Amino acid sequence: xxKSIGIAIxxxxxxxxxxxxxxxxxxxxxAELIRTYWPVILIWMGxxxxxxDLK
Numbered sequence: 226x227x228k229s230i231g232i233a234i235x236x237x238x239x240x241x242x243x244x245x246x247x248x249x250x251x252x253x254x255x256a257e258l259i260r261t262y263w264p265v266i267l268i269w270m271g272x273x274x275x276x277x278d279l280k
Contacts, residue, residue, distance in 0.1 A: 231273060 242258075245251045 231269070 242253060246253045
């Protein structure tokens, strides 16, 4: 259940970022985001798995 909530929040954040980019409020490159924040995604996935295994 918690994993689906985390994924839902991530999708909402990604959607908001794309919306703001389309409305020209921010100028974001998807490649730049992936290149910069891929370690955060790996850490988040590791924490999710750790929490799931502790239950």
